[in-house]
Amino acid sequence: xxxxxxxxxxxxxxxIFPPDxxxxxxxxxxxxxxFSVYGFQELRAPIIESTDIFVRSIGxxxxxxxxxxxxxxxxxxxxxxxxxxxxxxxxxxxxxxxxYNLPFPxxxxxxxxxxxxxxxxxxxxxxFYQIGVEAFGxxxxxxxxxxxxxxxxxxxxxxxxxxxxxxxxIGCEQCRSGYRKxxxxxxxxxxxxxxxxxxxxxxxxxxxxxxxxVDFCIELRKGAPRVTDFLCNECKExxxxxxxxxxxxxxxxxxxxxxxxGLDYYTRTTFEVTTEHLGAQNAVAAGGxxxxxxxxxxxxxxxxxxxxxGMERIATLLKSSQxxxxxxxxxxxxxxxxxxEKEGLVIADKLRGQRIWVELGYTDKSxxxxxxxxxxxNTDYVFIVGDEEIQSGMVKWKRLSDGTQGKVPFSSIVHxxxxxxx
RNA sequence: GUGAGUGUAGCUCAAUGGUUAGAGCACUGGACUGUGGCUCCAGGUGUUGGGGGUUCAAGUCCCCUCACUCACCCCA
Numbered sequence: 154x155x156x157x158x159x160x161x162x163x164x165x166x167x168x169i170f171p172p173d174x175x176x177x178x179x180x181x182x183x184x185x186x187x188f189s190v191y192g193f194q195e196l197r198a199p200i201i202e203s204t205d206i207f208v209r210s211i212g213x214x215x216x217x218x219x220x221x222x223x224x225x226x227x228x229x230x231x232x233x234x235x236x237x238x239x240x241x242x243x244x245x246x247x248x249x250x251x252x253y254n255l256p257f258p259x260x261x262x263x264x265x266x267x268x269x270x271x272x273x274x275x276x277x278x279x280x281f282y283q284i285g286v287e288a289f290g291x292x293x294x295x296x297x298x299x300x301x302x303x304x305x306x307x308x309x310x311x312x313x314x315x316x317x318x319x320x321x322x323i324g325c326e327q328c329r330s331g332y333r334k335x336x337x338x339x340x341x342x343x344x345x346x347x348x349x350x351x352x353x354x355x356x357x358x359x360x361x362x363x364x365x366x367v368d369f370c371i372e373l374r375k376g377a378p379r380v381t382d383f384l385c386n387e388c389k390e391x392x393x394x395x396x397x398x399x400x401x402x403x404x405x406x407x408x409x410x411x412x413x414x415g416l417d418y419y420t421r422t423t424f425e426v427t428t429e430h431l432g433a434q435n436a437v438a439a440g441g442x443x444x445x446x447x448x449x450x451x452x453x454x455x456x457x458x459x460x461x462x463g464m465e466r467i468a469t470l471l472k473s474s475q476x477x478x479x480x481x482x483x484x485x486x487x488x489x490x491x492x493x494e495k496e497g498l499v500i501a502d503k504l505r506g507q508r509i510w511v512e513l514g515y516t517d518k519s520x521x522x523x524x525x526x527x528x529x530x531n532t533d534y535v536f537i538v539g540d541e542e543i544q545s546g547m548v549k550w551k552r553l554s555d556g557t558q559g560k561v562p563f564s565s566i567v568h569x570x571x572x573x574x575x
Numbered sequence: 576g577u578g579a580g581u582g583u584a585g586c587u588c589a590a591u592g593g594u595u596a597g598a599g600c601a602c603u604g605g606a607c608u609g610u611g612g613c614u615c616c617a618g619g620u621g622u623u624g625g626g627g628g629u630u631c632a633a634g635u636c637c638c639c640u641c642a643c644u645c646a647c648c649c650c651a
Contacts, residue, residue: 161642164642164643215649216648216649216650217649217650220576220648220649221649221650238650238651267651269649269650269651271648271649271650272576272577272646272647272648272649273643273644274644274645274646274647275644275645275646276650276651277649277650277651278651281651282651283651284651285651350647350648361649414650415649415650416650425651432645432646433645433646433647434649434650434651436650436651437651438651439650439651460651461651462651463650463651464651465651466651467651487609487610489609519604519608519609520609520610521604521605521607521609521610521611522603522604522611523610523611524610524611524612525610525611525612526611527611528611528612529611529612532611535610535611537609537610539609541609549609549610551610551611553611553612556610556611556612558610
């Protein structure tokens with residue numbers, strides 16, 4: 154690239170602008186509309202936090218903390234991190250501001266950029282946007298079902314199809330210690346045959362061996378104990394009730410006993426919504442329960458559940474499946490000559506005062522080119538103002554959809570367009 | 576961090592190692608001097624990502640570098 158193009162956005166970080174921005178606005182609007190009928194209220198947490206907020210919640214051995222965080226020192230030498238996910242800041246905010254004293258249950262949604270230092274690929278960026286929700290205070294699986302119902306309503310409203318809801322339960326800490334031991338015993342005598350990645354996983358988090366796609370690892374893990382077989386009675390009951398509720402709500406789901414989450418704070422319910430149309434990064438939304446996290450942040454024991462939606466991934470799916478809706482001006486004022494240009498500006502001012510979108514033609518362009526521009530903007534009405542119109546006090550109008558035209562007194566333009574005002 | 580692929584006009588892409596690197600779309604103007612879409616005509620842009628090498632000759636082959644893309648890893 155030449156000298157004029159030397160400055161580029163950082164790797165894996167993209168600009169969003171028209172026409173794509175309209176897809177993003179649509180996603181945000183539908184999310185806010187849908188979430189609000191479930192009683193979720195917006196919460197804005199900062200995008201930078203003390204590093205240990207993420208280290209302690211996500212887990213020191215997680216990939217995110219080990220190698221993906223944007224961490225740096227501020228001028229006082231404090232370790233600061235750009236948030237790699239949204240839940241930890243919300244929980245910090247919840248505890249710090251004693252939001253558990255708000256009317257129960259407390260339900261929040263948020264949206265904004267997250268940052269992970271990863272190699273970019275399809276559907277994966279270093280700065281990416283999530284819309285997330287968190288519900289605090291309810292242990293009952295009813296709210297798990299509500300959350301999934303809310304996610305379904307959002308995805309339905311936005312118009313996405315061919316999605317799979319995968320659910321699982323990874324139990325509480327008690328179930329998992331028993332399971333971890335059983336898993337350890339199972340893989341111990343197979344250790345030498347595991348792939349290098351899985352050998353590492355064995356020591357760090359044996360659950361992730363289930364994520365491996367290497368053929369002989371898939372073979373080796375056949376017959377391995379499943380976390381669902383190790384659930385305690387309470388967790389088992391919780392999971393079964395959730396599944397019944399999902400059936401009651403006609404939410405089709407697939408139990409994926411291999412689904413493990415990359416963040417350590419999850420307990421019991423985990424879920425993921427996936428698609429076949431996004432390449433390797435196939436999750437459009439994911440979440441789960443985190444019943445211990447509030448307590449770990451110094452708050453009262455508070456069960457909680459949430460999920461996050463990947464905005465880029467939703468936008469990508471929408472762009473390939475739906476025609477992009479681009480807003481168009483209602484009025485274009487084409488003018489001929491300087492006096493007319495001045496008159497056009499006055500008319501435009503009046504219409505804009507009525508909240509009507511008006512574009513101006515500017516007289517350094519021919520009438521033809523002004524009309525062409527009006528057409529490309531997909532304008533509804535063109536007003537033509539020249540010497541004749543100023544003489545007669547009548548402005549010419551033309552409706553571009555069918556080419557009909559007529560005249561209207563300058564003073565009646567707002568009335569003429571009355572159907573278009575707010 | 577690892578691997579593979581791709582870099583040519585604003586965009587999508589052509590060009591056997593051989594003259595002055597082309598086409599479509601888009602943009603601007605004209606045919607129609609005050610009327611858009613359809614048609615026709617005209618117009619402009621490139622250090623072929625950058626650097627080095629091989630060759631009589633490199634967009635094309637080789638090396639380095641940068642960028643992008645996809646995949647692994649991991650995840651939204």
